[in-house]
Amino acid sequence: MTMLIGWRYKLFVGSIVGVIGLALYPIVVHPMLNTEHYKKIQERNRQGIRQEDIQPGNMKVWSDPFEKKH
Known part of the structure; x- marks a missing residue:
């Protein structure tokens, strides 16, 4: 098997990241x-x-903790 060197290696890694x-x-x-x-x-x-x-x-219904109080 051939080694990927230079632009072919970059293309291979880039295609994996893209997928x-x-x-x-x-x-x-x-x-x-x-x-x-x-x-x-x-x-x-x-x-x-x-x-x-x-x-x-009988637990309290979840409410948003970041919601502003009235």
Whole structure:
């Protein structure tokens, strides 16, 4: 087997990094950039469900700790 030297090595490593980047984009980057789309999907899926009714062990329903208090 021949050794990859110079520009061929850079092309090989670059293509591996590119393929990993392309694989991670729809999983990681797209949801972080388009949060409104996923919030709408979550609202539609949870429609008609009261979280207090399904919360186990009479625990407090989770709230956003960074949300400003009224």
